[in-house]
Amino acid sequence: xxxxxxxxxxxxxxxxxxEGPALRDLLPRADFDVQAALEKVRPICExxxxxxxxxxxxxAEKFDGVRLxxxxxxxxxxxxxxxxxxxxxxxxxxxxxxxxxxxxxEQRRTTHxxxxxxxxxxxxxxxxxxxxxxxxxxxxxVYPSSVVMNVVPAQEAGVASIALASPAQAxxxxxxxxxxxxxxxxxxxxxxxxxxxxxxxxxxxxxxxxCPPANMVTGPGNIWVAAAKRYFTxxxxxxxxxxxxxxxxxxxATADPVHVASDLISQAExxxxxxxxxxxxxxxxxxxxxxxxxxxxxxxxxxxxRIVPALKGRxxxxxxxxxxxxxxxxxxxxxxEHLEIQTADAAxxxxxxxxxxxxxxxxxxxxxxxxxxxxxxxxxxxxxxxxHSSGLSVQSFLRGIHIVDYTxxxxxxxxxxxxxxxxxEDLPAHGAAVKARFVGDEQVSRGWKVPxxx
Numbered sequence: 001x002x003x004x005x006x007x008x009x010x011x012x013x014x015x016x017x018x019e020g021p022a023l024r025d026l027l028p029r030a031d032f033d034v035q036a037a038l039e040k041v042r043p044i045c046e047x048x049x050x051x052x053x054x055x056x057x058x059x060a061e062k063f064d065g066v067r068l069x070x071x072x073x074x075x076x077x078x079x080x081x082x083x084x085x086x087x088x089x090x091x092x093x094x095x096x097x098x099x100x101x102x103x104x105x106e107q108r109r110t111t112h113x114x115x116x117x118x119x120x121x122x123x124x125x126x127x128x129x130x131x132x133x134x135x136x137x138x139x140x141x142v143y144p145s146s147v148v149m150n151v152v153p154a155q156e157a158g159v160a161s162i163a164l165a166s167p168a169q170a171x172x173x174x175x176x177x178x179x180x181x182x183x184x185x186x187x188x189x190x191x192x193x194x195x196x197x198x199x200x201x202x203x204x205x206x207x208x209x210x211c212p213p214a215n216m217v218t219g220p221g222n223i224w225v226a227a228a229k230r231y232f233t234x235x236x237x238x239x240x241x242x243x244x245x246x247x248x249x250x251x252x253a254t255a256d257p258v259h260v261a262s263d264l265i266s267q268a269e270x271x272x273x274x275x276x277x278x279x280x281x282x283x284x285x286x287x288x289x290x291x292x293x294x295x296x297x298x299x300x301x302x303x304x305x306r307i308v309p310a311l312k313g314r315x316x317x318x319x320x321x322x323x324x325x326x327x328x329x330x331x332x333x334x335x336x337e338h339l340e341i342q343t344a345d346a347a348x349x350x351x352x353x354x355x356x357x358x359x360x361x362x363x364x365x366x367x368x369x370x371x372x373x374x375x376x377x378x379x380x381x382x383x384x385x386x387x388h389s390s391g392l393s394v395q396s397f398l399r400g401i402h403i404v405d406y407t408x409x410x411x412x413x414x415x416x417x418x419x420x421x422x423x424x425e426d427l428p429a430h431g432a433a434v435k436a437r438f439v440g441d442e443q444v445s446r447g448w449k450v451p452x453x454x
Contacts, residue, residue, distance in 0.1 A: 055199070262292075
C-alpha cells in the first residue's frame, strides 16, 4: 500500500484522442499568469527608468535583504571567487564550457549569396547584436550552469559587449553567489551586476549610471523576470518568457521505473510549480514509478518546500494512453521543455517528435545531463511554447540582413512585374520609383501596365 500517491492520473485510454487545443486542455499545466504579474512589475521597471542605480539599490534591500554600496560587482570580487572555487566544481564548469562551445560553434551561420538572375543577387549576412544582458537566477538555488548556457552562445555569435546580472545575496555581502562570479571569470565576463528579477531586466532595458542599455536580454527566471520581459518586448529583444521547468517522459513497459522516477524528481526539485509528467501505455510501469517515487523522495533533499508540492500540483500527472502512437500525440500536444523517450527503439520514436525544447533518448541521456554537460543548451521554451519556439542558441544573438545588388539590365528585366504588383496594391509611387530609372527607354516601359485614367 503506497503511503503517498504523488502523481494524479489522467486516463486517455479507450476513446479516440481529441485534436489540437482540445487535447492540450486535457493535459496538466502550472498556473503561470504573466499578465497579472505584469501590472506588479510595471512600477518597478519605471522606478529603475527614473532613478537608475538608486532604485536598484533600494530594491535589493527590499527583495534581497541587503543594502548595496554599488550595483556593479568589482573585478577583484570576480577574481577572488574564481581563486576560491572548489577545484572539482571548477573542473566540472570547464568541461561544461568546453562541450557547450563544441556544439554552439557548429551553429554559426555564414554569409551566403544567391544569384537570382544574371546581374541580380541577394546576399544574406549574419550580424550579432551589439550588446546583451544575460540573467542568471539566484533564488532557491544557484545556477552557474545558466551562466554557461547564456554566455557561450552569445560569445560564439560574436556579441561584442556581454553583461550578466544575478541577484544580490545577503550571505555574501551583497554580491551574487560566488559560484556565479567564478563561472563569469572562467568565461571571461567581467561586467557583472548584483540585480535580480524584474529590476535586472529593467536595468538592461533602460540602462543606468553604471550599466549601459542592452539590445537584448536572455536567461531563465521566475514569473517576475517573465513579466518584465513582456513589459519590454518591442524595446529590447528577448529569448522567451520562461515559465516553471517541465519534464515529460514518454515510456513503455521497457523503461526502468528507477530511472523514470529519479528523472521526474530531478526537475521537481527546482520549484513547487515545476511540472513532472509521465506518459505511458503501461499501468505496471506507472505503478512501479509511484513506488519508486515514495522511496526516492524520502531519501532526497527539498522534499516539503519543492518536490512534494511539485509532484502533487496540478501541473504534474501520469497520463495513461493506449500505445506509443497515442503517447506521441500527447507529448506533441504538451510541447515539453524537456522530453525523455524511454521506449523500445527510442531513437526512432524521438525522430517523430515535433514539439519539444530538447529531446533525451533512452536510459543514458537523462535531463540532468542536458542541464550541465551534454553540450546542448538548457535555456528552453516552457509552457507549451516548444510548438513555435526554440531554445537559446547562437542564432538567438544573430540578425540576418539581406543585401540586394542588381544591375540596370537585371532591374529592367523584372521592372514590369514590379510596376504591375505596385499598381495591384494601389501603391503607384512604388512603381514610379522603378519607372524613374528608365525614363525614355521604350523597350522597358512598353512592358509596364499603365493604369487607366480615372
